[in-house]
Structure formats: C-alpha cells, structure tokens
Amino acid sequence: MRAILTGGGTGGHIYPALAIARGLQTSFDNTEILYVGTNRGLEADIVPKANLPFQAITVSGLERKLSLNNLKVFWQAWQGYREATQIVKSFRPDVVIGTGGYVCGPVVLAAARQGIPTLIHEQNALPGITNRLLARVAKGVAVTFEDSVQYFPQRDKVTVTGLPVRPEITRSNRQAALQTFGLEEEKLTLLVFGGSRGARRINQAMVETIQYYGNQPGIQIIHATGQSGYQEFLNEVKDRGIELDKYVNIIVKPYLYNMQEALAAADLVVSRAGAATLAELTVLGLPSILIPYPYAAENHQEFNAKALVDRGAAVMIKDAELTGATLIAQLQKIILEENRLSEMSLASKKMGRPEALDDIMECVKKILPR
Numbered sequence: 001m002r003a004i005l006t007g008g009g010t011g012g013h014i015y016p017a018l019a020i021a022r023g024l025q026t027s028f029d030n031t032e033i034l035y036v037g038t039n040r041g042l043e044a045d046i047v048p049k050a051n052l053p054f055q056a057i058t059v060s061g062l063e064r065k066l067s068l069n070n071l072k073v074f075w076q077a078w079q080g081y082r083e084a085t086q087i088v089k090s091f092r093p094d095v096v097i098g099t100g101g102y103v104c105g106p107v108v109l110a111a112a113r114q115g116i117p118t119l120i121h122e123q124n125a126l127p128g129i130t131n132r133l134l135a136r137v138a139k140g141v142a143v144t145f146e147d148s149v150q151y152f153p154q155r156d157k158v159t160v161t162g163l164p165v166r167p168e169i170t171r172s173n174r175q176a177a178l179q180t181f182g183l184e185e186e187k188l189t190l191l192v193f194g195g196s197r198g199a200r201r202i203n204q205a206m207v208e209t210i211q212y213y214g215n216q217p218g219i220q221i222i223h224a225t226g227q228s229g230y231q232e233f234l235n236e237v238k239d240r241g242i243e244l245d246k247y248v249n250i251i252v253k254p255y256l257y258n259m260q261e262a263l264a265a266a267d268l269v270v271s272r273a274g275a276a277t278l279a280e281l282t283v284l285g286l287p288s289i290l291i292p293y294p295y296a297a298e299n300h301q302e303f304n305a306k307a308l309v310d311r312g313a314a315v316m317i318k319d320a321e322l323t324g325a326t327l328i329a330q331l332q333k334i335i336l337e338e339n340r341l342s343e344m345s346l347a348s349k350k351m352g353r354p355e356a357l358d359d360i361m362e363c364v365k366k367i368l369p370r
C-alpha cells in the first residue's frame with residue numbers, strides 16, 4: 001500500500017494524519033507513506049520527528065477578507081497544485097488522505113484528477129473550508145461528529161468515524177494515576193487545562209476558583225496553565241495574597257506531559273473545546289465544562305462544544321462570560337446536583353469512539369479499487 005497523507009498548519013490537523021499513518025502501517029502490507037505539507041506549517045517539524053518522509057509544496061491560506069494578498073495566494077495555490085501533481089505522479093499512491101488545512105487542497109485535488117482514490121477526515125463539528133470544498137472531489141469523507149454530516153451535501157460519501165486518540169489515553173488506570181499526582185481516591189478530582197497552549201482566560205478565572213476550593217475537603221484540582229501563562233498565573237495568585245503551597249489539594253503545572261494520567265485521575269474537566277480534547281474526554285466518558293476558544297476559525301470550537309452540550313455530556317460557558325464567579329457557580333451546580341456527574345459521564349461515554357482508527361481504515365478499504 002502506497003499512501004500520501006496531507007494536512008497541516010496546526011497540530012490539530014497533523015496528529016490525526018499521523019495516527020492514520022500508523023493505522024495504515026498496521027492494517028496493510030508493505031505500507032509506504034509520504035507526507036505532503038508546507039515548510040511553514042508545524043508539519044515540517046513534527047512529521048520528520050515521527051520518522052515519516054516529508055515533502056513540501058508552496059501554498060498559503062486565503063485571508064478571510066478581500067485583499068490584494070489573496071492574488072498572491074491564488075498564484076501560489078496554482079503553483080502548489082502543479083507541484084502536488086508532480087509529487088502524486090512520481091509517488092504513484094494507491095490512496096491520498098487529507099486531514100484538513102489549506103495544504104490539503106492542491107494535494108487531494110491533484111490526486112482526484114489523476115483518478116486516485118481520496119479520503120478526507122474532518123475533526124471539527126463545523127467543517128473547515130478546505131474540506132467542504134474537497135468533499136466534492138474526494139471519494140470518501142470521514143467525520144468526527146455526527147453534527148458535521150449536514151454540511152456535506154454528498155451524504156452517501158460521509159461516514160462518522162470519530163477522531164483517533166493517542167493509544168495511551170485509554171490505557172491508564174485511575175488508582176495509579178492518582179498516586180502519581182499524590183492525590184486521594186475518595187475526593188472528586190477536577191482537571192483544568194486550556195488546550196495545548198493553555199488559555200489565559202481560564203487561568204484568570206482559576207485564580208478565584210483555586211482560592212475558593214483551596215483546602216476544601218472532598219475536592220482536589222490539577223490545573224495546567226500552559227507554558228507561557230505559568231509565571232503570570234503564579235504572579236496573579238501571589239498578588240491576591242494566596243499562598244499556593246499551603247493548599248494541599250491544588251496542583252498547578254505549566255504543561256501536563258502525562259495527560260493520560262491526568263485524565264484517568266479526573267472526575268470532571270474544565271477545558272477549551274478543541275477536537276482532540278473532546279475525543280479524549282468522550283472516549284473516557286468524562287463530564288466537562290467547556291469554554292470554546294472564541295478566535296478559532298469560524299468559531300468552530302463552539303460548534304464542537306455544542307455537540308457535547310446537546311447530548312448532555314457537557315456544559316458550556318462562553319469565553320466572554322467566563323469569570324471566577326461563573327466558573328465556581330457552574331462547578332457547584334454540577335457537583336451538588338444529585339446524579340448529575342454520572343449522567344453527564346454516561347452521555348459523554350456514549351459519544352466516545354474508541355474504534356475511530358479502525359473505522360477510518362474501513363473507509364480507506366471501501367474506496368480502494370476491488
């Protein structure tokens with residue numbers, strides 16, 4: 001099996017592509033993979049580190065408002081398309097898979113025009129522009145959320161597969177995880193983080209929240225501030241006269257490298273609503289309070305959050321409404337209401353798709369010539 005994978009810009013498009021690459025390597029014989037991205041996207045750094053061959057083409061993203069710069073973008077897209085055509089011709093893939101981001105456009109299009117089976121994977125409830133356009137030419141469309149099916153008029157091509165999570169996420173054990181953090185088993189564990197880079201707004205609300213719950217019996221908190229927000233958070237805590245080291249039930253870290261353990265320890269999560277995070281929460285059946293990042297493209301995180309809220313798996317607080325007080329009020333409501341946590345947890349688990357990678361592999365098999 002020879003496959004080209006493409007997708008990029010941010011980690012959100014690259015990690016699913018890497019998971020799919022691993023899936024192909026285990027599901028098909030003699031798999032040879034080529035990853036096509038741009039030199040400016042994060043993929044140029046991440047993909048070679050994952051030991052996959054990488055080739056770059058020239059493309060850049062369209063500005064969402066009318067601008068002269070977009071003329072240059074169109075020219076580059078044309079150039080990128082010609083480069084992609086050459087790459088596809090010389091690599092001769094059996095399949096081309098795109099996971100979103102503008103680099104997918106020329107690559108999937110070039111493959112489709114050469115009659116090569118193409119699959120796209122969409123991570124968000126509100127599909128990105130590139131994927132919406134590519135759905136017309138792709139042979140298969142795999143989506144993460146049931147809610148995004150409606151945006152693809154080509155219904156018969158669409159399969160709801162979910163988003164593959166890192167394998168270690170489902171392998172961790174609660175008891176061992178609590179031990180790692182030095183936390184107690186009979187307390188409710190709240191995990192708070194704001195996506196991979198942290199979220200300043202969440203950190204600000206957490207100052208008051210930590211003061212409220214500090215040394216309260218029955219609850220313990222793990223809070224990841226994000227690398228860049230760590231010092232600022234500590235300063236704000238100090239300015240408020242809070243002595244963090246006196247709170248035995250609060251752990252503050254810049255980043256959680258062992259997220260699988262933090263999730264295993266958690267009973268309730270407060271976070272942004274990125275697709276990877278939500279896939280992890282639902283695969284583990286974790287209830288959550290979601291605060292969508294309002295500046296994500298086309299506000300897609302709010303659509304992601306809504307998918308969980310509509311099914312009773314989460315509660316949403318809009319970023320603009322987030323304060324220490326609104327967060328504490330929502331937390332108290334969920335914690336105190338009888339059976340609320342277990343009902344949310346059940347609803348979350350129902351949305352989880354532990355077999356996402358297998359289902360994507362089925363989509364690949366379906367589009368290959370018999």
Ligand SMILES: CC(=O)N[C@H]1[C@@H](OP(=O)(O)OP(=O)(O)OC[C@H]2O[C@@H](n3ccc(=O)[nH]c3=O)[C@H](O)[C@@H]2O)O[C@H](CO)[C@@H](O)[C@@H]1O
Binds near residue numbers: 275
């Ligand atoms: C800001 C933005 O536009 N983000 C987008 C980006 O998400 P991006 O990949 O940045 O964010 P996600 O929320 O999807 O993923 C964050 C990942 O970081 C991990 N983590 C986080 C904190 C920590 O301390 N340790 C740790 O390991 C989480 O477990 C998760 O796996 O692409 C996704 C898929 O297109 C979109 O849904 C997101 O909206």
